Amino acid sequence: MKKKWKVLGLTIAAVFTLSACGDSSDSDSDSAKEDKTEATSSSVDLEAEESKQVEEANKQLSDDSSYSVGDTAEVGKVKYTLTSVELTDERNEMADEEPANVVKIEYTMENNTDETIPVGADTAVYDAEGSQMEQYPNDNTMGDLAKGKNIKATEYFGVEALGDIEIQFLNVNDYDNQPVVFTTEVTE
Numbered sequence: 001m002k003k004k005w006k007v008l009g010l011t012i013a014a015v016f017t018l019s020a021c022g023d024s025s026d027s028d029s030d031s032a033k034e035d036k037t038e039a040t041s042s043s044v045d046l047e048a049e050e051s052k053q054v055e056e057a058n059k060q061l062s063d064d065s066s067y068s069v070g071d072t073a074e075v076g077k078v079k080y081t082l083t084s085v086e087l088t089d090e091r092n093e094m095a096d097e098e099p100a101n102v103v104k105i106e107y108t109m110e111n112n113t114d115e116t117i118p119v120g121a122d123t124a125v126y127d128a129e130g131s132q133m134e135q136y137p138n139d140n141t142m143g144d145l146a147k148g149k150n151i152k153a154t155e156y157f158g159v160e161a162l163g164d165i166e167i168q169f170l171n172v173n174d175y176d177n178q179p180v181v182f183t184t185e186v187t188e
Helices: 002-064
Strands: 070-077 078-088 101-111 117-120 122-126 142-147 150-159 163-169 179-187
Touching: 070 179, 078 150, 078 163, 078 179, 101 122, 101 163, 122 150, 142 150
Parallel strands: none
Antiparallel strands: 070 078, 078 101, 101 150, 117 142, 122 163, 163 179
């Protein structure tokens, strides 16, 4: 008789244990489904936001490609005005490079940020074949620009292929924006 009660007690305990596990797994399953739905929703939102940012960047690049000498463009609270682009015979006797052409780029930069920013490391130049050019060691403007101030800057670049060149400006500390793009023709 004791044996029957033990078996009956174990059976009842097993039933309660199994039913408790069943409820828990249903609850966990529902919770997992909710988490999966939230993760999918967050993933879709993130993808939509990234897609929107890419579209805005592409729009900005296509809009910016129309800038030329004399135009002013702003990126990340810094304004750039390209004032002149011309070939120059000025050479640095100590330079290791001997590019076929050296272009002198003059621009003004206005700092409307809340901090001091570097000047002279914010320019990239691409020649008519789309190759990035190296800065030529001449009398390049280098230094810092205090908040709310402006500067007339000059940079020199070696250029191999003459024709339409692209000049991109973006503050070296700006990781949130795309560069502003100026195009101009450089010929002999």
